[in-house]
Amino acid sequence: MVKLTKLIDNNCLVAPGEKSQLSKRATVADDILPDRQAANEATKENTKAIDALQDALWAEHHRALLVILQGIDTSGKDGTVRGVFNRCGPLGVCVTPFGRPTDEELAHDFLWRIHKAAPKKGVIGVFNRSQYEDVLVVRVRGLAPADVVEQRYEQINAFEKHLHDNGTRVLKFMLNISRDEQRERLQQRLDDPSKNWKFNAGDLEDRKLWDDYAKAYETVLDRCSTEHAPWRVVPADRKWQRNAIIAATVRKTLEDMAPSYPKPDWNPSDFKIT
Amino acid sequence: MVKLTKLIDNNCLVAPGEKSQLSKRATVADDILPDRQAANEATKENTKAIDALQDALWAEHHRALLVILQGIDTSGKDGTVRGVFNRCGPLGVCVTPFGRPTDEELAHDFLWRIHKAAPKKGVIGVFNRSQYEDVLVVRVRGLAPADVVEQRYEQINAFEKHLHDNGTRVLKFMLNISRDEQRERLQQRLDDPSKNWKFNAGDLEDRKLWDDYAKAYETVLDRCSTEHAPWRVVPADRKWQRNAIIAATVRKTLEDMAPSYPKPDWNPSDFKIT
Numbered sequence: 174m175v176k177l178t179k180l181i182d183n184n185c186l187v188a189p190g191e192k193s194q195l196s197k198r199a200t201v202a203d204d205i206l207p208d209r210q211a212a213n214e215a216t217k218e219n220t221k222a223i224d225a226l227q228d229a230l231w232a233e234h235h236r237a238l239l240v241i242l243q244g245i246d247t248s249g250k251d252g253t254v255r256g257v258f259n260r261c262g263p264l265g266v267c268v269t270p271f272g273r274p275t276d277e278e279l280a281h282d283f284l285w286r287i288h289k290a291a292p293k294k295g296v297i298g299v300f301n302r303s304q305y306e307d308v309l310v311v312r313v314r315g316l317a318p319a320d321v322v323e324q325r326y327e328q329i330n331a332f333e334k335h336l337h338d339n340g341t342r343v344l345k346f347m348l349n350i351s352r353d354e355q356r357e358r359l360q361q362r363l364d365d366p367s368k369n370w371k372f373n374a375g376d377l378e379d380r381k382l383w384d385d386y387a388k389a390y391e392t393v394l395d396r397c398s399t400e401h402a403p404w405r406v407v408p409a410d411r412k413w414q415r416n417a418i419i420a421a422t423v424r425k426t427l428e429d430m431a432p433s434y435p436k437p438d439w440n441p442s443d444f445k446i447t
Numbered sequence: 448m449v450k451l452t453k454l455i456d457n458n459c460l461v462a463p464g465e466k467s468q469l470s471k472r473a474t475v476a477d478d479i480l481p482d483r484q485a486a487n488e489a490t491k492e493n494t495k496a497i498d499a500l501q502d503a504l505w506a507e508h509h510r511a512l513l514v515i516l517q518g519i520d521t522s523g524k525d526g527t528v529r530g531v532f533n534r535c536g537p538l539g540v541c542v543t544p545f546g547r548p549t550d551e552e553l554a555h556d557f558l559w560r561i562h563k564a565a566p567k568k569g570v571i572g573v574f575n576r577s578q579y580e581d582v583l584v585v586r587v588r589g590l591a592p593a594d595v596v597e598q599r600y601e602q603i604n605a606f607e608k609h610l611h612d613n614g615t616r617v618l619k620f621m622l623n624i625s626r627d628e629q630r631e632r633l634q635q636r637l638d639d640p641s642k643n644w645k646f647n648a649g650d651l652e653d654r655k656l657w658d659d660y661a662k663a664y665e666t667v668l669d670r671c672s673t674e675h676a677p678w679r680v681v682p683a684d685r686k687w688q689r690n691a692i693i694a695a696t697v698r699k700t701l702e703d704m705a706p707s708y709p710k711p712d713w714n715p716s717d718f719k720i721t
Contacts, residue, residue, distance in 0.1 A: 262533035363715040
């Protein structure tokens with residue numbers, strides 16, 4: 174377990190202040206997770222541990238964990254929620270998907286809706302997309318002036334530092350899939366009737382902008398991987414490797430936080446239940 | 448499965464317009480669920496089915512399900528969420544606990560915070576406590592004038608009909624435990640250090656009002672079990688029976704709703720993914 178998270182961090186962590194070199198990063202992790210069955214067993218153990226640790230986090234009621242999932246269409250954000258957080262369940266985990274902003278959200282600064290969805294004490298919050306959309310799709314599609322986008326990287330870093338300094342640990346995962354893998358997953362949505370409803374012709378438009386998105390992601394990784402909230406680029410072509418990497422990292426983070434059950438200020442003998 | 452839900456409804460359903468006779472209702476269900484292992488296996492199957500049905504409900508994106516859990520302290524509301532809804536996970540299930548109202552909530556009518564938390568299309572909403580607190584604790588503790596409380600039963604019925612008529616099915620479960628079982632569960636919270644944080648001396652005050660709560664619950668069941676949103680009183684002394692009864696009922700309800708994947712208005716051959 175300790176060995177695995179070490180390997181993961183050697184492979185996936187974007188060292189703060191260094192170039193992320195996204196194009197050189199792997200979309201498979203056969204070197205650190207060669208065996209599917211062993212990986213799935215580790216994930217099972219890790220999700221059990223996450224559940225137990227979240228229970229203590231809730232009892233302690235003092236801090237929170239925010240897990241940010243970013244990645245292009247079909248990269249597996251929903252699948253990660255299922256694979257890593259279902260055991261913890263809807264009591265302990267709160268998922269917020271960020272889609273196209275509403276009129277009310279657009280009438281505020283871009284972090285307004287994000288801050289509102291920050292996890293409360295004791296809870297694991299998961300963002301499916303996040304504040305980073307405002308420097309990804311917004312930049313690629315030119316939805317805001319370049320100088321406005323330019324300011325946002327530092328604003329995001331400051332915001333995440335604020336969360337961190339107020340007791341919320343921030344974990345950021347970019348789910349990195351290959352162009353070929355995305356083609357296969359989109360084709361599945363066309364071919365499998367039970368997946369047809371997930372198909373969105375707009376995804377094909379974004380696919381044409383693959384290189385622009387890659388560039389925008391690279392800038393995010395270069396500028397927003399910080400000591401208090403570093404980015405990890407997760408090889409995500411194989412779902413079981415992706416889940417294993419994220420489950421191990423979440424568990425390790427919660428273990429580092431070491432939430433503890435509060436000590437009661439009473440003795441059992443103080444009470445007689447009739 | 449059909450046989451079981453039939454048995455459950457014969458035993459648990461409060462027929463609209465009839466007296467609930469709460470004091471005569473069982474807190475164990477050995478007659479309909481004699482075997483623990485068989486019950487747990489049924490629950491496992493049913494939670495899998497709930498997960499699959501919720502996926503279709505989400506894809507359909509047209510209707511919702513609201514599950515209301517009511518019961519005195521330690522009756523197992525959180526445990527029900529874990530036992531019945533964890534497999535469906537935080538993507539498909541949204542749990543809202545209703546505690547003491549905030550100042551802002553008190554500045555509105557009592558259904559304001561409830562309506563705000565109604566599940567959105569495609570989602571299963573679970574209320575841990577609900578609008579019924581406003582005719583339970585509020586009545587028992589005299590937190591509102593009697594004539595105000597008196598109006599609320601019909602207001603709740605009208606509100607639930609509104610939800611129903613707008614596509615949200617409403618399921619209501621009262622978790623029925625015995626006085627002895629509550630003593631044991633409270634004592635556990637005193638004796639087991641990992642459960643100490645759940646102990647709240649105020650629960651003992653409520654326990655002293657056991658008969659008043661029973662009377663208030665009986666009125667709720669008598670007056671608010673309707674065709675569109677009937678109450679079920681669930682024998683809840685044995686957690687595995689409670690979970691089996693609720694999982695079977697939720698599954699049956701979703702099967703009756705029969706959500707379906709939307710048919711695409713395109714052919715796979717319309718698109719070429721390059």
